[in-house]
Amino acid sequence: MPSSVTDDHLQAMAVLATARSIHPGPGISCCLLPLVFGGQVLIRVALDLPRTDGPPLAVAARMLAALLHLQLTRDTRTVLASGEELSLETEVQGNSLIVHLHAASPDAAAIVGRLLRALMQCPVRDNDLAAVAGMMLGQESENLFDPMQQSATLLLRLLHPADHPTRPPSADELAAASRHLSADQLSRWRDCCLQGANLRVSVIGDLAADTEDRISTILTDLLSLRSPHTTDDAIQMPAPIDDHAHQDAGRVEAIGIGRAIPETPGTSRFEALRAACHMLGGGPRSRLFRQLRERLKLVYYIKSRLHEPVGGLPGLLQVVAHAPASRAPEVLELIMAELKRTAEHGLEPRTIPWAVDMTVQSQLIDLGIPHGLARELDHSLRHGTPPGQALQTLAGLKTLPAAEFNELITPAFEGRFVSVVPDAAPASFGE
Amino acid sequence: MIEVGDLGERTRYCRIKGNGLRIIRHRIDHCLAPVVMITYGVGSYHEPVGGHGFAHFLEHLTFRARMTDENTRIIDRLTTLSTQTSATTWFDRTNYFSRVSPSRLADVLAVEVARMRGLNVNDDDVDDERAIILEEMRFVDTAPLKLLENTLWAAAYPEHPYGRSCIGCDSDLMAANTDALSAFHTANYHPGAATLILVERVFDPMVDELIMSHFGSLPALEWTSHPPEPTTADVPSSGLIEHDGPGEHALLLAYRSPAGANETWECLEIFADILVHSPGDGLAATLVEHGWCQNVVAILPRLRMPGLMFLVLTGGRPDQSMQLIEVVQRQINRLLRDGLDPARVAEAVGRLAFNHRSRCLDPLQAAFAINDAVAAADPDCFAAYPQRLARCNADRVASVAQKHLVDNMPFAAAYRPQRAG
Numbered sequence A: 001m002p003s004s005v006t007d008d009h010l011q012a013m014a015v016l017a018t019a020r021s022i023h024p025g026p027g028i029s030c031c032l033l034p035l036v037f038g039g040q041v042l043i044r045v046a047l048d049l050p051r052t053d054g055p056p057l058a059v060a061a062r063m064l065a066a067l068l069h070l071q072l073t074r075d076t077r078t079v080l081a082s083g084e085e086l087s088l089e090t091e092v093q094g095n096s097l098i099v100h101l102h103a104a105s106p107d108a109a110a111i112v113g114r115l116l117r118a119l120m121q122c123p124v125r126d127n128d129l130a131a132v133a134g135m136m137l138g139q140e141s142e143n144l145f146d147p148m149q150q151s152a153t154l155l156l157r158l159l160h161p162a163d164h165p166t167r168p169p170s171a172d173e174l175a176a177a178s179r180h181l182s183a184d185q186l187s188r189w190r191d192c193c194l195q196g197a198n199l200r201v202s203v204i205g206d207l208a209a210d211t212e213d214r215i216s217t218i219l220t221d222l223l224s225l226r227s228p229h230t231t232d233d234a235i236q237m238p239a240p241i242d243d244h245a246h247q248d249a250g251r252v253e254a255i256g257i258g259r260a261i262p263e264t265p266g267t268s269r270f271e272a273l274r275a276a277c278h279m280l281g282g283g284p285r286s287r288l289f290r291q292l293r294e295r296l297k298l299v300y301y302i303k304s305r306l307h308e309p310v311g312g313l314p315g316l317l318q319v320v321a322h323a324p325a326s327r328a329p330e331v332l333e334l335i336m337a338e339l340k341r342t343a344e345h346g347l348e349p350r351t352i353p354w355a356v357d358m359t360v361q362s363q364l365i366d367l368g369i370p371h372g373l374a375r376e377l378d379h380s381l382r383h384g385t386p387p388g389q390a391l392q393t394l395a396g397l398k399t400l401p402a403a404e405f406n407e408l409i410t411p412a413f414e415g416r417f418v419s420v421v422p423d424a425a426p427a428s429f430g431e
Numbered sequence B: 001m002i003e004v005g006d007l008g009e010r011t012r013y014c015r016i017k018g019n020g021l022r023i024i025r026h027r028i029d030h031c032l033a034p035v036v037m038i039t040y041g042v043g044s045y046h047e048p049v050g051g052h053g054f055a056h057f058l059e060h061l062t063f064r065a066r067m068t069d070e071n072t073r074i075i076d077r078l079t080t081l082s083t084q085t086s087a088t089t090w091f092d093r094t095n096y097f098s099r100v101s102p103s104r105l106a107d108v109l110a111v112e113v114a115r116m117r118g119l120n121v122n123d124d125d126v127d128d129e130r131a132i133i134l135e136e137m138r139f140v141d142t143a144p145l146k147l148l149e150n151t152l153w154a155a156a157y158p159e160h161p162y163g164r165s166c167i168g169c170d171s172d173l174m175a176a177n178t179d180a181l182s183a184f185h186t187a188n189y190h191p192g193a194a195t196l197i198l199v200e201r202v203f204d205p206m207v208d209e210l211i212m213s214h215f216g217s218l219p220a221l222e223w224t225s226h227p228p229e230p231t232t233a234d235v236p237s238s239g240l241i242e243h244d245g246p247g248e249h250a251l252l253l254a255y256r257s258p259a260g261a262n263e264t265w266e267c268l269e270i271f272a273d274i275l276v277h278s279p280g281d282g283l284a285a286t287l288v289e290h291g292w293c294q295n296v297v298a299i300l301p302r303l304r305m306p307g308l309m310f311l312v313l314t315g316g317r318p319d320q321s322m323q324l325i326e327v328v329q330r331q332i333n334r335l336l337r338d339g340l341d342p343a344r345v346a347e348a349v350g351r352l353a354f355n356h357r358s359r360c361l362d363p364l365q366a367a368f369a370i371n372d373a374v375a376a377a378d379p380d381c382f383a384a385y386p387q388r389l390a391r392c393n394a395d396r397v398a399s400v401a402q403k404h405l406v407d408n409m410p411f412a413a414a415y416r417p418q419r420a421g
Helices: A004-016 A057-074 A075-080 A108-121 A126-145 A148-161 A171-177 A183-196 A210-224 A266-282 A287-295 A326-347 A350-366 A370-383 A389-397 A400-415 B054-064 B074-081 B102-117 B123-140 B144-156 B170-175 B179-186 B205-215 B263-277 B283-291 B318-337 B340-359 B363-375 B385-389 B396-405
Strands: A022-025 A028-036 A042-046 A085-095 A096-103 A198-205 A254-261 A300-309 A315-322 A419-422 B002-006 B011-015 B022-026 B035-040 B086-088 B092-100 B194-200 B242-243 B250-257 B295-300 B307-314 B411-417
Touching: A004 A350, A004 A389, A004 B102, A004 B242, A022 A210, A022 B092, A028 A210, A028 B396, A042 A370, A057 A085, A057 A096, A057 A108, A057 A126, A057 A171, A057 A183, A057 A210, A085 B340, A096 A108, A108 A183, A108 A198, A108 A210, A126 A171, A126 A183, A126 A350, A126 B283, A148 A254, A148 A300, A148 A419, A148 B250, A198 A210, A210 B074, A254 A326, A266 A300, A266 A315, A266 A350, A266 A389, A266 A400, A287 A300, A287 A315, A287 A326, A287 B123, A300 B194, A315 A326, A350 A370, A350 A389, A350 A400, A350 B086, A370 B242, A419 B363, B002 B411, B011 B363, B022 B363, B035 B102, B035 B363, B054 B074, B054 B086, B054 B092, B054 B123, B054 B179, B074 B086, B074 B102, B074 B318, B092 B102, B092 B363, B102 B205, B123 B170, B123 B179, B144 B242, B144 B250, B144 B307, B144 B411, B194 B363, B242 B318, B250 B396, B263 B283, B263 B295, B263 B307, B263 B340, B263 B385, B263 B396, B283 B295, B283 B318, B307 B318, B318 B396, B318 B411, B340 B363, B340 B385, B340 B396
Parallel strands: A028 A198, B022 B194, B242 B411
Antiparallel strands: A022 A028, A042 A096, A042 A198, A085 A096, A254 A315, A254 A419, A300 A315, B002 B011, B011 B022, B035 B092, B035 B194, B086 B092, B250 B307, B250 B411, B295 B307
C-alpha cells in the first residue's frame, strides 16, 4: 500500500478536526464545521422521534416530513428566509426525520434559529391535508424507479416484524393512513413527536466568529419548549430473521438479497464489512461483477452495498442484481454461493489491503460532498464519537493480519439472508 | 499550455498549444478526492451508417482495452486506483470519469493517455463486450422512464440520430467488428477532440506539469464536429403514445428546445422553473395538492444542437393522462396570457443560480456541469451561467416560452401500469 494514501487520509482528518460540538442540554446537540463554502451554509437537522399513540411511527414520521416540507417550502419567504435563496429537503429513515436546508446566507445562526422555530411551531391546517398526503406518497414514489432503493425498502420490510414501529410502510399502508387523517390528529402527533424528539443539528459553511455562541443560545432557549426522551434506543432493533424468505418484487426486475447488520459505523467490524462489501460487489473489480457480468454475462447491473444503521433501522448488507424473472433463480443461486464462499473463507489476504484502500477512498469521496459531510457530523453527534472515526478505524485495518480481518467479517455472511425476486407474472400486484 | 479564456477565479481554461487538448480546472475547497474527467466531442450524432451504437460500444470497449505496451486492461488498472470510475455516452459527447485520492492523480492521467492513444483490443474482447451491451440494452431501454424518453425522441426526430437510442440497435451491434470500431476510435479519440476536466482542492502548478508530461507529446489531429441539423416531425394526430407494463404511471411531455449554447436556452429553463416551482401555483405544488400526480420535474438537456425539454409527471392515474396534459397546457397559457410577471422571472433566476452554486459544491456534479457546457460547445455556459440567467428579461422569457411551449404542441407518451385481472 503506498504510504502517500496516509497523506490523503491526514488531510481529511485535518478538515474534520476543525469541527466543534455544542451540548446545551439533554436531547440537544450541535456540531459546526467552518469551511469555505461559496457564501453558503448547509444545515442538517435530525430528529429521532419517540413512539406516540398515533399510527406506526414510520407512517407518522413520513406525514410529519411531508407537513414540514409543505409548510417550509410554501412559507420560505416569511418563515425561513429574509431574502436568501434556499433549498430544503426532508427524508425519513426509521424513526429519524431529517431536514437538509441549504441557504445562501452569511448568517448561519439566524437561519438555524428560524428553521428550528419553524420546525417546532409549523401550523397544521385542514386544507393542507390533501397536499400532505400527496407529498408523502410522492416522496415514496420517487424510490419506485430506483432498483437499489426499492430493493432495500423491500428487504427492510422483510426483516422487520409486521408490527415493528420503524418497519418501512408500503405505499398502500401510507395511502390508507392518509385517508383517515385529521388536522387535530396531525397537530397532536407533531407536538408529541417534535417536543419529545432527540435533536441533532449539524452546520457546515462560511461561519462567522460568533456563530457558535449564537447557536448555543438558540439551542438553550429551545430546551424550555421540549421534553425529549432520554434514551437513544427507544426503538429496538428487530430480532434477526432466521428464514430464507422470498417476496415478489413486482415493480422492478431487481433481485435483492440482504441481512440485518447490527454493528455501528466506525467500529472495526463495520468498517471491515464495508471493505468486504466493496470486494464482493463494489465495482468492476469485485467478485460478483466479474463473475456474473463479465464472465457469465447474466446481468448488466450488480452491486453490493452496506447501509448504515439509522433511526432505529438496522444496517443492511445488500446485493442487488437486475435480471429478468426467468434468470432470477440462477442469479440468486450464484450470489448465494458467493456469500457462502465469503462466510467460509473470508477475503483472500492479498485483496484485503486494496479493499481497505478503496473503502478509504469512498469515504474521502463522501466527505467531499456537502451532504456526506453533514451526515458524518450527525453521526458523530449520534454516537458521541469524533468526526472521521471510520477513517481512523480503516487506518488500523490496513495493518491487521488477514486472519483477524476475516474473523471480523465472516459472521455477517454466515447467517441466512432474505431475498426479493422479480415476479414472473407482473399482473400479481395491484389494487 | 496556454490560457484560453477567463472563467473566473475558481475555474481555469487552458489548451495545449501543440495538439489542441483543452483543459478546464475547477477548484472546490472541500474536495478531498479529485475528479478526473475526459470529455470527447463524439456521441451518437457522429456514428456512420451501419454503425448505430458505435460511440457507446467504444465507451465500453476502451475499458476492456489493454494499456499501451502492457497486457493490463484499462479497467483493471483504473479499479486499482479509483473506487468510482465510469463513463457515459450521449448524442454529442462521451465522457470518462474517476474519483481518486490526490496521490493517485498521475496514475489516472497515465491511464487516460493510454485510452486516448489507441484501442488495443481483439475480436474476443469485442464479442464479450457486445454481449454485455445487449444485456444493458434490455435493462436500460425497457425501464419505464427511459422507454418513454426514447419514444419521444424518436417521435420528434424520426430522421435524426436523436431518434435512435444511444445504446444502438441489434443489427448494427451484431455487425460491429474490431476494425470498424478501431477506425471510429482513431477518428475521434485524440487531443483535439477532447477536454480534460479536473475538479480539485487547490490549483497546484505541479498538476499543470503533470498534464503536460502525460498529454503534451500526443500528436495533433484535425477534428471538427459536424452533427446533422435536427428537423422535427409533426406531433402525431393520435396525441398520446402509450406503453403498458409493470410499474408506476408516468407521463412525459416533450417540447422542442433551443441549442444549449444559445442564450434562449436559459430563457426556456427560467420559464420551466416558473412553471414547475413557482410558490403557490407551480405545477409541483398544485398537481400534487389536487391529487393529479405525485411528482413533477422539468428536464432540459443542454445539447450542442436544438433538442427537447421534458416535463416528467409520475404517480398519476393512468386514465387521466390526457387531462393532465390539458392542465399543464392551461397553466402555460395562463402564465403567458397577461404577460409574464418580471417578479416571477427574478425569483426563478435566483432559484436557478442558487441551485447551480449548490450543485457546484459537489465535485462530481460540478464536473458534469462543466462537461455539459463543453459538449454544448461553450464552457462559458458553466462559468458565466448566473450572468447568462440575469440577461433574460421577462419579455424575452415569455417570447421563448410562447415559441417552444405554445406555438409547438408537446409530444406526449405515457406508461400505464398493468393491473391484476
